[in-house]
Amino acid sequence: MMEWPILSFLIWLPIMGGFGVLIVGDRYGARQAALLVAAISFLISLPLYFAYDAAAGTMQFTETFKWIDALGVHVNYDLGVDGVSIALILLNTFMTLLVLAASWDSVKERVAQYMAAFLIMEGLVNGVFMARDALLFYVFFEGMLIPLFLILGVWGGPQRIHATIKYFIYTFAGSVFLLVSLIYLYTQTSNGSFFLPDLYALTNLSENAQLLVFLSFLVAFGVKVPLWPLHTWLPEAYSQAPTGGSVMLAAISVKVGGYAFYRLAMPIVPEASHDWALLVVSLSLVAIVYMSLIALVQSNLKKLVAYSSVAHMGFVTLGFFLVFKLQGLAFVDANVSGSVLAVQGAMVQMVSHGFVAGALFLAIGMLFERMQTVEISAYQGITTRMPVFAAFFMLFAMANVGLPGTSGFVGEFFVILASAKAHFWVAFIAATILILGAAYTLWVVKRVLFGEVNSSEVNKLSDLNRREFVILAVLALAVLWLGWWPEPLTRLMEGSIREWMMIVSPSDLMPVVKGSS
Amino acid sequence: MAAFEIARPEIFLLAALCVVLLLDLFLGKESRVITYLAAQASLLTTILLVYSSFFNRPDKTVGLDGMYMVDEMAGVLKIAILLVSILAFACARKYLRDQDMWRGEFFVLGMTAILGMLIMVSGYHLLVLYLGLELLSLSLYALVAMRRDDAQATEAAIKYFVLGAVASGFLLYGMSMLYGISGSLELNTIREYFTNQPDIATNLPLMFALTFIVAGLAFKLGVVPFHMWLPDVYQGTPTAVTLFLSSAPKIAVFALVVRLMAEALEPAQSAWSQMLILLALLSIGLGNVLALAQNNLKRLFAYSAISHMGFMLMGIVMNTHVGHSAAMFYILLYAMMSAGAFAMLILLGRKGYEVAQLEDLKGLSSRHPWFALMFLLMLFSMAGIPPTAGFYAKFAVIEAVVQAKFVWAAVFMVVMSVVGAFYYLRIIKVMYFDKPNDQPPIEADMDIRVLVSANGLLMILLGVFPGVLMSICDLALIASRL
Numbered sequence: 001m002m003e004w005p006i007l008s009f010l011i012w013l014p015i016m017g018g019f020g021v022l023i024v025g026d027r028y029g030a031r032q033a034a035l036l037v038a039a040i041s042f043l044i045s046l047p048l049y050f051a052y053d054a055a056a057g058t059m060q061f062t063e064t065f066k067w068i069d070a071l072g073v074h075v076n077y078d079l080g081v082d083g084v085s086i087a088l089i090l091l092n093t094f095m096t097l098l099v100l101a102a103s104w105d106s107v108k109e110r111v112a113q114y115m116a117a118f119l120i121m122e123g124l125v126n127g128v129f130m131a132r133d134a135l136l137f138y139v140f141f142e143g144m145l146i147p148l149f150l151i152l153g154v155w156g157g158p159q160r161i162h163a164t165i166k167y168f169i170y171t172f173a174g175s176v177f178l179l180v181s182l183i184y185l186y187t188q189t190s191n192g193s194f195f196l197p198d199l200y201a202l203t204n205l206s207e208n209a210q211l212l213v214f215l216s217f218l219v220a221f222g223v224k225v226p227l228w229p230l231h232t233w234l235p236e237a238y239s240q241a242p243t244g245g246s247v248m249l250a251a252i253s254v255k256v257g258g259y260a261f262y263r264l265a266m267p268i269v270p271e272a273s274h275d276w277a278l279l280v281v282s283l284s285l286v287a288i289v290y291m292s293l294i295a296l297v298q299s300n301l302k303k304l305v306a307y308s309s310v311a312h313m314g315f316v317t318l319g320f321f322l323v324f325k326l327q328g329l330a331f332v333d334a335n336v337s338g339s340v341l342a343v344q345g346a347m348v349q350m351v352s353h354g355f356v357a358g359a360l361f362l363a364i365g366m367l368f369e370r371m372q373t374v375e376i377s378a379y380q381g382i383t384t385r386m387p388v389f390a391a392f393f394m395l396f397a398m399a400n401v402g403l404p405g406t407s408g409f410v411g412e413f414f415v416i417l418a419s420a421k422a423h424f425w426v427a428f429i430a431a432t433i434l435i436l437g438a439a440y441t442l443w444v445v446k447r448v449l450f451g452e453v454n455s456s457e458v459n460k461l462s463d464l465n466r467r468e469f470v471i472l473a474v475l476a477l478a479v480l481w482l483g484w485w486p487e488p489l490t491r492l493m494e495g496s497i498r499e500w501m502m503i504v505s506p507s508d509l510m511p512v513v514k515g516s517s
Numbered sequence: 518m519a520a521f522e523i524a525r526p527e528i529f530l531l532a533a534l535c536v537v538l539l540l541d542l543f544l545g546k547e548s549r550v551i552t553y554l555a556a557q558a559s560l561l562t563t564i565l566l567v568y569s570s571f572f573n574r575p576d577k578t579v580g581l582d583g584m585y586m587v588d589e590m591a592g593v594l595k596i597a598i599l600l601v602s603i604l605a606f607a608c609a610r611k612y613l614r615d616q617d618m619w620r621g622e623f624f625v626l627g628m629t630a631i632l633g634m635l636i637m638v639s640g641y642h643l644l645v646l647y648l649g650l651e652l653l654s655l656s657l658y659a660l661v662a663m664r665r666d667d668a669q670a671t672e673a674a675i676k677y678f679v680l681g682a683v684a685s686g687f688l689l690y691g692m693s694m695l696y697g698i699s700g701s702l703e704l705n706t707i708r709e710y711f712t713n714q715p716d717i718a719t720n721l722p723l724m725f726a727l728t729f730i731v732a733g734l735a736f737k738l739g740v741v742p743f744h745m746w747l748p749d750v751y752q753g754t755p756t757a758v759t760l761f762l763s764s765a766p767k768i769a770v771f772a773l774v775v776r777l778m779a780e781a782l783e784p785a786q787s788a789w790s791q792m793l794i795l796l797a798l799l800s801i802g803l804g805n806v807l808a809l810a811q812n813n814l815k816r817l818f819a820y821s822a823i824s825h826m827g828f829m830l831m832g833i834v835m836n837t838h839v840g841h842s843a844a845m846f847y848i849l850l851y852a853m854m855s856a857g858a859f860a861m862l863i864l865l866g867r868k869g870y871e872v873a874q875l876e877d878l879k880g881l882s883s884r885h886p887w888f889a890l891m892f893l894l895m896l897f898s899m900a901g902i903p904p905t906a907g908f909y910a911k912f913a914v915i916e917a918v919v920q921a922k923f924v925w926a927a928v929f930m931v932v933m934s935v936v937g938a939f940y941y942l943r944i945i946k947v948m949y950f951d952k953p954n955d956q957p958p959i960e961a962d963m964d965i966r967v968l969v970s971a972n973g974l975l976m977i978l979l980g981v982f983p984g985v986l987m988s989i990c991d992l993a994l995i996a997s998r999l
Contacts, residue, residue, distance in 0.1 A: 069988065071846075071916070071991050072838075072839050139908070140904075146897060154882075161950050164946075169939060176931035177931065180915065
């Protein structure tokens, strides 16, 4: 069935649109043009959700062209999406739209370049979520560094240069090993291809090779997620980035890391992932507890949310790698659904964290525009001046804590439930985030929102304007909707996750999993 | 006459350069642009001659008593050399005028250098190769010394000349030993001779010859530990000459290495590949690390050239078809990137002012957003970040290395390219993140603007469609039996 190439549109429309905005320039409505492109991209991405056959869970909307066919390299321009990709693509197009709207007034110099960078990044990230060819994936995965690098470096805060270069070098250093691994894997395939299903089917890897490939994946994607202890670029990058940059980093860029675990690392080397699952689970648990503790002592709002992000992303890797712990227990049906639950939880957590962290950074950005500072001590009692803002901020803070009824609850609850089946202590440690998260979040809410107004600047604050209200309201709706009724999202992903389980199950477990699903 | 058919482009170029030389004698400073136009026209005609007669052939054609040879690799490389030289000449026009060096020698000497390069690409005989190399080197020595009254340029020229002469001596000595062993100067006879030799790895005279040849070639390529001349020469030389010397001759030396090593001495592959792999890895390491400390852009690009040559050499060392094609792809892209980067420096200079230090680029993106973007693309391409073309060059070489089971070398190479990324990022940082000090306008003609923009855009276009150039290299080398 030949339809119009909707996936290619989603990659190339924003990229071309970005270059178009560059050409339009600052003088003639760069903002409007960029917003229009982002809106069209979002509208194009919507049919993916409705037309995708979620029950089948297979790759759909596929496109294939010959791309490089020389030097013995056969790389195809292979695109396709499953339920998980669609969820993240929608998140990406949605957040880009909001970020461009939110940056309407806050960016004053080189507007066209700013807008263009976001659009180009949107296209590249969509490419990451769609690529079915490892080299194509790598190109998009690395390519998105360039616009992010410029966003951070040109429009960032006072220490932006250090933060930006650190971010770039960290990510680049992580991913060069990925490149060597991918090339190695490619030389092992019988037909010299980078096609992901061909790489999944590799069975002739030695144990050592598997381990090295797995470690390279762990470093490359661990930097992106970020996994403790590879996270040190993150607080600096988040706190120095402009508002839009922080939002895209927190909502989209780190999701790329999580998605890469799902799409590349675990299916390509399932045995090594299985053997080393305990390592990743432990690192995730350390991230959850340790980063939450660090978040407690932050005096800078953006850094606080940054550390809390690392802690929450710990749930994502925890959920993924719990799969192996659950499969190891017993060959019964309950554990298969337990594994699905863990991955579901990780995925819902990714989407939810995209909304919540994005919303928090947007809200902090709105404060920053008014006061030019993100120090917690500069604020006190802004409820009296900005009641509407305070209500929204409270809601997002509660979602960050994981209050039932908000999106934050669903993912964390799924993962904790699944981890309880794996081991009591894993669940116990993971659940501390509910306490620690509540501690730092409520404390910051108390310090920022409540109390006596004691500075003249806070006294002069004005509440949200209509544009800001709409942005936060849309996000609030998303958070509440996902909290009350996550089923559309889980149903979208469930079939795909079951398909995926077949690939990542170490070969001896395969028949059991197949029989039960 | 028919025997000379095989060297038609070279003969034409020789005749044209004599005409240009004579023509220039009768032209004053104001009308010197005619010299320039005549030189460009001869280069364009030479391209057409190469393309029309000696391109798209299925096999090697040897002529002139086995001294000269054309195959498709020669065709592609010659066209690349000529195209890069056209860019170099166009930039030189602006630079020489700005720096008050507007004389005809540049174009005449440039054309003799190009003639030398074309001979190197097509020579199939040790003496012819050597003569081509000397023609190139002697012209370059004179070009480097063009700014006679400048101490730094003179120092660079003397350094270049002395070390280059020593290297030529090494190479010639190695060649003479090869002749002594095999009794022939023709590459295919030498190859046949060594193919029939048993236990070639313990052939002591051959090892001796190889050592000298490798050392000589390493000098010309500028790889560690024979790299000392490179930074000083790059820095001291007038930028227009640096542009020329950093791009087209590298392609010619690549051809020389392939002809000597991969064709004539292919049977001794196990011996020379060990030497070259060491040199290549050392260059990748040292070049990248030393480039970190540079604040002079020309020096920085010199060290980056050292590491790039190391990368390219890794492709040749693998001695597989994929390796050779990857190296060829790499050298073509490198010539383009290096020429583009120096052309950018020339473009940003103006009368009596040269862009040489890192801080001269401060705030370029707010002064000239378009050219900053072009420079950004070139730099990301040099750093090997997708989706720019440079990534595929690195990718192709690393793929060849991994295929030949040198995974550890591949890991070293990628780690070093992270180090390399840092100094390219430093340039981008200065251009994009720093505030400009002043707002000097760009004074440049349309031709150089268009050429530099085309160069920058090619980086991204070849990044999106890398298969085009890759298959050209691939097919050319298949036809050339490499």
